[in-house]
Amino acid sequence: MPEAAPRDLAAALVAAPSTATVPVLPALRTVVPGGGLRPGSVVGLGGPGAASLGLALVAGVSRHGGEDGEGGWCGVVGVPGFGVAAAAGMGAEPERLLLVDEPGDRWPDVVAALCEAVELVLLCPPERPGAAAVRRLSALARRHGCVLTLTGAFAREWPGVRLRLHVADAAWDGLAAGHGRLTGRRVQVVAEGRDAPGAGRRAALWLPAPDGTVRPDEAVRPPLELVPGAVADGAPVHPPRGPRPVRAAVGERIGDRIEEGIA
Amino acid sequence: MTRVLVAWCPDWPATAVGIDAATPGAAVVQGQVAACTAAARAAGVRRGQRLRDAQRRCPGLVVRERDADAEGRLFEPVAEAVAALTPRVEVVRPGLCALAARGPARFYGGEEALRVLVQDTVVEAGHDCGTGVADGLFAAELAARAGDGGGVVPAGGAAAFLARYPLSVLDRPELADLLRRLGIKTLGDFAALPSGHVAGRFGADGALAHRLARGEEPRPLAPARAAADLSVRSGFEPPAERAEQVVFAAKRLAGELHEGLAAGGLACVRLEAAVGFADGRVLRRLWRHDGLSALAVAERVRWQLSAHQPADAEAVWGGVTWLELAPDQLVPDEGRQEGLWGRTSVTDRIARAADRIQALLGHHGVTRPVLVGGRGPGERVVRVPVGDLAPGGLPEGPWPGRITGPAPAVVPPVPPDVELADASGAAVVVSARCEVSAPPATLAFRGRPAAVTGWTGPWPADERWWDADRARRRARFQVTTDDGAAYLLAVEGGRWHIEAVYD
Numbered sequence: 167m168p169e170a171a172p173r174d175l176a177a178a179l180v181a182a183p184s185t186a187t188v189p190v191l192p193a194l195r196t197v198v199p200g201g202g203l204r205p206g207s208v209v210g211l212g213g214p215g216a217a218s219l220g221l222a223l224v225a226g227v228s229r230h231g232g233e234d235g236e237g238g239w240c241g242v243v244g245v246p247g248f249g250v251a252a253a254a255g256m257g258a259e260p261e262r263l264l265l266v267d268e269p270g271d272r273w274p275d276v277v278a279a280l281c282e283a284v285e286l287v288l289l290c291p292p293e294r295p296g297a298a299a300v301r302r303l304s305a306l307a308r309r310h311g312c313v314l315t316l317t318g319a320f321a322r323e324w325p326g327v328r329l330r331l332h333v334a335d336a337a338w339d340g341l342a343a344g345h346g347r348l349t350g351r352r353v354q355v356v357a358e359g360r361d362a363p364g365a366g367r368r369a370a371l372w373l374p375a376p377d378g379t380v381r382p383d384e385a386v387r388p389p390l391e392l393v394p395g396a397v398a399d400g401a402p403v404h405p406p407r408g409p410r411p412v413r414a415a416v417g418e419r420i421g422d423r424i425e426e427g428i429a
Numbered sequence: 430m431t432r433v434l435v436a437w438c439p440d441w442p443a444t445a446v447g448i449d450a451a452t453p454g455a456a457v458v459q460g461q462v463a464a465c466t467a468a469a470r471a472a473g474v475r476r477g478q479r480l481r482d483a484q485r486r487c488p489g490l491v492v493r494e495r496d497a498d499a500e501g502r503l504f505e506p507v508a509e510a511v512a513a514l515t516p517r518v519e520v521v522r523p524g525l526c527a528l529a530a531r532g533p534a535r536f537y538g539g540e541e542a543l544r545v546l547v548q549d550t551v552v553e554a555g556h557d558c559g560t561g562v563a564d565g566l567f568a569a570e571l572a573a574r575a576g577d578g579g580g581v582v583p584a585g586g587a588a589a590f591l592a593r594y595p596l597s598v599l600d601r602p603e604l605a606d607l608l609r610r611l612g613i614k615t616l617g618d619f620a621a622l623p624s625g626h627v628a629g630r631f632g633a634d635g636a637l638a639h640r641l642a643r644g645e646e647p648r649p650l651a652p653a654r655a656a657a658d659l660s661v662r663s664g665f666e667p668p669a670e671r672a673e674q675v676v677f678a679a680k681r682l683a684g685e686l687h688e689g690l691a692a693g694g695l696a697c698v699r700l701e702a703a704v705g706f707a708d709g710r711v712l713r714r715l716w717r718h719d720g721l722s723a724l725a726v727a728e729r730v731r732w733q734l735s736a737h738q739p740a741d742a743e744a745v746w747g748g749v750t751w752l753e754l755a756p757d758q759l760v761p762d763e764g765r766q767e768g769l770w771g772r773t774s775v776t777d778r779i780a781r782a783a784d785r786i787q788a789l790l791g792h793h794g795v796t797r798p799v800l801v802g803g804r805g806p807g808e809r810v811v812r813v814p815v816g817d818l819a820p821g822g823l824p825e826g827p828w829p830g831r832i833t834g835p836a837p838a839v840v841p842p843v844p845p846d847v848e849l850a851d852a853s854g855a856a857v858v859v860s861a862r863c864e865v866s867a868p869p870a871t872l873a874f875r876g877r878p879a880a881v882t883g884w885t886g887p888w889p890a891d892e893r894w895w896d897a898d899r900a901r902r903r904a905r906f907q908v909t910t911d912d913g914a915a916y917l918l919a920v921e922g923g924r925w926h927i928e929a930v931y932d
Contacts, residue, residue, distance in 0.1 A: 214913060217838040217932035239779055249929070250798040250810040251836035260798045264783060265812060267796070267842070272789045279789075283782035336913045338931070340834070341883035344868060347834050348907050348915055348931060374835035 188238075188285055188313045189230035191222055191257065193380045197369035199329070199361045203286075205311035207328055207361075208304060210321045215333030215353060218373050220288050220317050221249060222380050225256035227286040227313075228263065237262055241280035244269050244290040245317070255378025274299040281306040281314070290318035300324060329361045333373065340376075349376040352383050431646070432540070432584065434530040434562045435569040436511060436547050438504070440464050441524025445500040446493035450557060454491035455483055463495045500524065510554040511547060525570065530562050540581050548578060563587050565646040571598060587644030592617025599638050604631060616642040659689045660755035668707045668748030675704065675749050676731045682754050683726035690756060697756030699816075702730050707747025715757060715792050716784070726754065732788035783815040792816075802826040804890050805905070806840045806917065806929045830890045832905065837917055837929035844926035848873040849881075849908070849918065859904045859920050863887050872910055872918075874927065879910035887920070 187202025195201040203209060203223070211219050224240045231238020239262045242248050246267040250260055264284065269276040273292060280287050281303065304326060307314045316324050333353045340349030353373045358366040370383040438444065442464035448454030453469035455462045462483050465474045472487035484490050500523035508526050512518045515533040520526045534540045544560045551558035561572025563582035568591055573579040582590045594616045596605035613619050619627075620642040628636040640646070661682045669675050679702070690696060700718035705711050716729045730752070786795040796812035799819045803809045813819050849857045851867035858866040865887060871878045886906030893899045905928065906918045915931035 215932060217930070221838050239776075241782075247839040247841045247930075249806065249836055249838040249840050251800060251806055251840075252838045254800055255836050260800055260810075263798055264779070264786075264815065265796045265798060266786060266790070266794060267812075268794075269790065275789055276786050276794075279782045279785040283776075283778040338883070338909050338913075338915045341885055341907060341909050341915070344865075344884060346883070346885050348909075349834055351915070351931070376835065378835045 188227060188311075189235070190226035191229070191380050193371050193382050194222060194226065194355065194369070196382075197331075197355050197357050197367050197371075199357065199367065203313045203329075204361070205313065206308035208307065208314045208316065208324060208326055210324065210327040210330040210359075211315060211317040211332070212321055212330060213332040215336055215373070216317050216321075217247075217249070218252070218351075219331050219333065219355070220245070220315060221253045221258070222256055222373065223286060223313075223315055224263070224288055225253050225258035225380075228253070228258035231285045238285040239264065239283065241266065241277075241284045241287040243276055243280065243287060244273055244292050245288060248288075252374065252378065255374060256380050274303060277303050277314070278306050281312045282310050284312060286313045286315060288315045288317065291316070291320045291324075294320055294323055300326075327359065329357060329359045331355060331357050334368075336373075350374060432530040432534070432562060432564065433527055433566050433569040434533075434540075434544060434547060434560060435521075435525065435527045435566065435573040436507075436551055436558055436560045437570060437573040437579070438507065438524045438551065438556045438558050439574075440466050441504065442495050442500055443469075443493075444556065445503050445523070446496050448491055448493060452491055453487050453489055454493065455480075456493055456495040458495045465490075497523075507551055507554050507556060507558075510550050514547060514550060521566070521570075527566055527569065534562075544579065544581060563590065564644055565641075567591075567641045567646075568644055588617075588620060591642060591644055592620065599641060601634070601638055604635060604638060620644075659686065659693070659695075659759070660753055661685045661689070662751060662753040664751045665749055668750045670748045672731060672734045675734060675752055676727050678752055679730035679754070680723050680727035682752065683721075683723035686726075686754050686756065687723060690759075690762070694762055695756075695759045696762035697759050699757040700726065700729075701753075701755045701757050702726075702733055703753045703755070704730070704733065704749055705751040705753075707750050714788075716787075718756070729784065729788070732785060735788075780815075787815070802828055804828045804831050804892070805919070806832060806837050807842075807844075809836075810840070830888055830905075832888070832917065835931070838932045839930040841927065841929070844919065844928050845874070847916075847918065847925045847927050849906075849920075849925045857920075857925075858923070859887050863889050863904060869906075869908065872908060872916070879912050879914070881908055882911050883909040886918075 186205065187200055188205055189202050190198050209223070224242065227238045227240050229237060237259055240258075241264045243266045248265060250263070253263070254260055264280065266276050269292070271293070273289070277287055277289055303314065306312075316327070334356050336351055336353045338348055338351045340346050350372050351374065353371055355369050355371050355373065356366050372381045372383050375381045440450065442456040443454055443466045444450070446456050448456070448466055450466045451468055453466060453472055453474070455465040455469055455474055457463060457480050460480045462474060462476055462478045462480065464476060465483070469483070469487055469490060474483045474487050474490065480492065484492070504520065504523040508518055508520050511526055511528065515528055518526050518528050530540060530543060534543045537543045537546055540562045544562050548558050548560045559573045559579040561569050561575065561579035561581070563569040563572045564584060564587040568582055568587040571591065571594060572582050592615060595614065596608055596616065596619060598616070599605060608619060613622075619639065622639070624636065624639055624643075627639040631638070663678045663682050665674065665678070669678075697718050700716045700721070701713060702716060703711055703713045712733060714733050716726075718726070721729075783795050793814045795815050797815055799811045799813055800809060801811050802825055811820060849869045850871050850873065851857050852870040853867070855867070857869045860866070869881045869884050872881055873879075884906055887904035888906070889904045890901070892901045894902070901921065903919045903921045906920070907915065908918055909915045916927050917929040917931070919926050919928040
């Protein structure tokens with residue numbers, strides 16, 4: 167099949183990034199330039215959803231990192247609310263995480279110590295980073311090939327960030343008025359910065375999917391339905407309807423009815 | 430029959446937690462009095478009482494949690510002082526040590542003389558003490574507790590001495606209760622029963638108690654040499670001003686320490702390095718000692734020094750005057766076996782980084798998470814300091830009322846307060862029957878309101894209702910707001926918290 171060959175090649179290129187990068191979760195390979203994070207680079211996270219992106223990056227290294235690709239170590243500095251269970255759901259191994267919840271004003275020393283040992287440090291600077299600390303930590307990260315991932319209020323103050331990730335068009339599934347439960351969130355992950363020039367790169371993902379993992383969001387086809395009556399030649403088979411699955415619509419209706427009942 | 434001398438320090442658990450005998454105080458375990466001082470006893474406090482009852486009888490009661498480690502540690506000097514008189518001392522339990530009396534009694538000029546000598550020795554070591562000499566350990570312990578500072582029960586007189594004691598001294602409540610209902614109230618009555626029948630009716634343990642009551646020994650003394658103190662110490666005269674001097678001494682000390690451990694076939698899990706300064710300050714820090722070399726120990730001492738000096742740059746503290754390395758948690762040295770495949774081992778690089786962070790922030794500064802069972806997202810993670818063993822024996826579940834679905838990305842350690850209001854602006858209330866007063870409409874966090882677009886709940890969680898101090902009754906909700914955020918809220922005692930954020 168000659169026409170399948172380029173597609174296979176493209177898939178292979180996406181699926182197997184060069185070994186010189188710090189790996190990310192497979193779902194994020196399309197959005198991160200080069201299919202992986204550049205060793206020694208600084209990545210900035212921001213906006214709503216930054217915590218989930220941080221978890222996903224940690225999970226990628228923890229699952230696919232290491233010298234033999236069997237799992238690498240990550241450090242988390244200054245993020246006392248780090249959702250370990252969510253990271254484990256995305257594929258991280260909790261036993262390969264080092265958490266420093268309260269580094270205080272010694273955070274540059276803590277990050278410097280971690281840079282030499284782990285592949286990725288997720289850092290929430292507790293204060294405006296000083297120029298000396300920025301220079302020292304950036305140089306250490308470059309030398310040891312450790313990716314410095316910044317989150318929190320001072321992430322934008324860090325100079326020399328070549329890749330910024332954020333989340334757009336987030337929509338949670340599964341919750342209605344008074345019933346249901348959160349099952350998953352569809353987002354657009356956007357990569358911007360000098361490493362992703364122009365309008366940036368985008369990917370539609372489940373972050374997280376109902377089973378807690380991170381998955382590409384394949385376009386949802388509307389479910390097949392029986393169409394009453396005869397179908398004229400050339401007429402559309404699907405009635406014009408929103409892209410949402412029917413289940414959610416039914417749920418809302420039931421919810422409305424329950425609410426009316428309560429009222 | 431061997432003659433046994435027992436030295437007994439009264440109310441040792443209370444003494445060990447630092448309560449003076451003259452102050453009414455008690456050492457408690459799980460809300461029950463484990464030991465109390467004489468002053469507390471005079472006020473009506475008894476062993477085994479519930480703490481609340483004890484406090485009702487003696488409102489000024491000083492209460493401390495029982496500390497078994499301190500009991501053993503503090504008793505060591507007492508046992509040592511006694512061992513200076515006669516070498517073979519058995520520490521029966523902290524607070525009670527025994528020695529074979531026959532030889533030392535001849536050396537020191539009689540049993541009464543030996544008894545008084547031991548008593549004086551322990552009192553000189555700083556603790557109140559009663560001593561008694563009798564046939565066998567059981568009678569000797571009661572003799573030590575008897576009267577004012579104990580006494581000597583003559584050879585062959587144990588049965589007569591014991592006869593008037595109540596059955597409770599046997600420390601077998603079930604047996605004592607049964608015998609009491611059979612009309613047997615003292616050890617003398619019990620000893621008068623034929624031993625064959627006692628063994629047939631009460632089994633091996635009953636037979637053992639019967640032997641005790643008749644003044645016979647259940648077992649001979651098993652004196653062991655007190656474990657040698659393996660800690661090593663070095664002084665500096667004049668005080669060392671430079672870290673290099675201290676680190677150099679640390680290397681030599683570590684070598685000595687390892688020799689001492691190896692001679693005893695032991696290994697230590699942790700190592701305490703203490704550095705004393707000329708002005709009396711002491712820096713103490715526990716280090717994981719997992720087969721460290723002497724050089725690595727010296728390096729840790731260097732980190733310990735360097736981590737503390739920059740913080741107090743002006744205070745020189747007058748230089749280092751002494752350095753002590755003490756092994757902690759001794760275990761038999763079984764060698765080390767590295768994992769073969771598929772096991773996560775902490776590599777040297779990781780261990781070094783963790784050690785450096787622990788030098789900066791303390792032992793609990795860097796942790797590894799362990800996932801355990803639990804209902805809320807915050808209860809599912811235990812953070813274990815690097816180098817410590819993960820907790821074992823945690824309950825497996827099931828956890829009814831567990832939060833299912835994807836786990837939240839942010840679990841704040843202290844849930845912040847939040848306000849949840851309905852469409853009319855009134856706070857949403859959940860009744861005891863888990864009825865929601867009105868559908869929530871706005872969620873205000875730090876004064877910024879957001880409209881609620883979806884909500885679900887309440888999911889009640891009534892935890893540890895059997896324990897008044899730790900009981901928690903909550904109802905959880907999941908809420909989404911119009912800015913795209915999703916929260917796990919909990920209402921407890923009428924107050925709303927953000928337990929986790931699905932960020």
